[in-house]
Amino acid sequence: MTERWAWAEIDLGAVARNVVRMRAAAQPAGVWAVVKADGYGHGALRVARAAQAAGATGLCVALVQEGVALRRAGVGGPILVLSEQPPEQLDEAVEHDLALTVYSATAVEAANQAAQRRTKVGYPVHLKVDTGMHRVGCHPADAAGLIERIEASPGLALAGVATHLAVADEPDDPYTGQQLATFATVRRSVPAGVLVHAANSAGALAHPAARHDVVRVGIALYGISPGPGVGPWVSDLEPVLSLRAKVSHRQRRAAGDRISYGLRHTFGRDTTVATLPIGYADGVPRRLSSTGGVVLIGGRRRPIVGVVTMDQLMVDLGDDEVAIGDEAVLIGRQGDEEIRAAEWAERLGTIGYEIVCGISARVPRRYRE
Ligand SMILES: *Cc1c(COP(=O)(O)O)cnc(C)c1O
DSSP: OOOOSEEEEEEHHHHHHHHHHHHHHHTTSEEEEEOHHHHHTTOHHHHHHHHHHTTOOEEEESSHHHHHHHHHTTOOSOEEEOSOOOGGGHHHHHHTTOBEEEOSHHHHHHHHHHHHHTTOSSEEEEEEBOSSOOSSOBOGGGHHHHHHHHHTOTTEEEEEEEOOOSSTTSTTOTHHHHHHHHHHHHHTTSOTTOEEEOOOHHHHHHOGGGOSSEEEEOGGGGTOOSOGGGHHHHTTOOOOEEEEEEOOEEEEEOTTOEESGGGOEEOSSOEEEEEESOOGGGTOOGGGGGGTOEEEETTEEEEEESOOOSSOEEEEEETOOOOTTOEEEEEEEETTEEEOHHHHHHHHTSOHHHHHHTSOTTSOEEEEO
């Protein structure tokens, strides 16, 4: 089947260049590419392969299912599941050689049993320590005991000790230093040869003391800033995703006409309106129209008019010419203009992560090598 007139273009060359930049920033620490949530909406498999080819030495996922999908597609190398998983999924995780994260005695025992059921010895687990994010992880005081428990489990081997930073994207906040100081006390109980890791993208870029042995880089691979506070560190990262559509309808409207559900927009003058076949079911938030959202057509910024509907949205072109099939850019570059995911995020009171993760499965991804 030929594709619809709305698609996301994924520049795998940009992924590779972002990996190389992050390796240079983090070295001598290695880079593990975080490809959870289908590679932040970019396509986990293609991003994983591009990142590995560019020197990422490991991959991270949120779910067993995400890791299994990569293995089934033939992806090798370490794949780490970042949190404890439902016990009934551990056999599948072990079968597909996914390194497990643990932070409770129960999970250590469940992992050991799953490993032994598959006659594994020294199956890799990473201990996650909660140094202040307070999402998941063991209490720092319990880390040494859990390390002993892992080492006493015949099926398991301690492969890593990790923590996660809560405010790495706000480099002036002393909390990151406190988390790293707590992590330092835990590291005294970590045997040699075990990978120590703490940094997400912001940590890897803005906090040299967080880099340790490997950094877990997600958002920076996709060329999106972790937040405004790390602006100076991300200026050379390249956005990977652009969101595009072709004009599917054009019409002339008269001054005083109103448009879209609720008739919330009234035209102040006679104007040309283009319709794009993309809407909130594709991940273009309905609120984008009421928060000043624009799209690029003919290399210029054009306001979205009327509410974004499920499958379509409308754009005001003034007296400019437009033809059915002309390309519009919702996120990305056209001519000298650019709209970044961060611009949507700022309008909508969220972060770039949520924008790209929100581009739905209905939008085909087109890959450029
Ligand atoms: C998602 C995630 C990351 C990646 O964070 P970015 O800010 O996207 O770099 C790293 N570590 C853990 C534990 C995560 O959940």
